[in-house]
Amino acid sequence: MERCRLYVLIPTSTKRLKPDVMLDGAGNVNIWELDSNVSLNAVKPSRVRLAGHFALNSLSTDIPWTSEDFSCPSRTSPTFEFALAGAGIIDWWQDREKPNGMYPSPFH
Numbered sequence: 001m002e003r004c005r006l007y008v009l010i011p012t013s014t015k016r017l018k019p020d021v022m023l024d025g026a027g028n029v030n031i032w033e034l035d036s037n038v039s040l041n042a043v044k045p046s047r048v049r050l051a052g053h054f055a056l057n058s059l060s061t062d063i064p065w066t067s068e069d070f071s072c073p074s075r076t077s078p079t080f081e082f083a084l085a086g087a088g089i090i091d092w093w094q095d096r097e098k099p100n101g102m103y104p105s106p107f108h
Contacts (some may be wrong), residue, residue: 004072004104006031006051006080009064011094018093025088027056031067034079045079056088078104 008029011019031051038045052067059065072078082102084090094102 003069005069006067006104007064008102010059010061022091027086027088030083032081036079
C-alpha cells in the first residue's frame with residue numbers, strides 16, 4: 001500500500017501566476033481527510049480524521065509544513081478540507097507550474 005504526505009507552502013509568483021497571497025491572524029488551520037467515496041459534486045463528504053494542523057503564522061515560502069504520512073492507494077484521490085480555526089484570513093491562487101500551495105506527494 002502506498003503512503004503519501006501532504007505539503008503546504010506559501011505560493012510564490014511564477015511566469016503565469018500571481019498568487020495574491022493574503023495571510024493574516026494567529027489562527028490554526030485544521031486539515032481534515034474527507035470520505036473519498038463520496039462525490040464532491042453531490043454533497044460535502046464527511047470528515048474521516050484530523051490529518052494535521054498548523055499555525056497560520058508559521059507558514060513559509062521556503063520550508064513546507066508537512067503532514068504525517070497517510071494511506072493513498074494507487075488510483076485513489078484523497079480529499080482534504082482546510083478549516084481555519086480562530087481569527088485569521090488565508091487566501092491565495094496556485095497552479096501546477098511548480099510545487100506550491102497545498103499538494104500531496106508520495107512518500108517512500
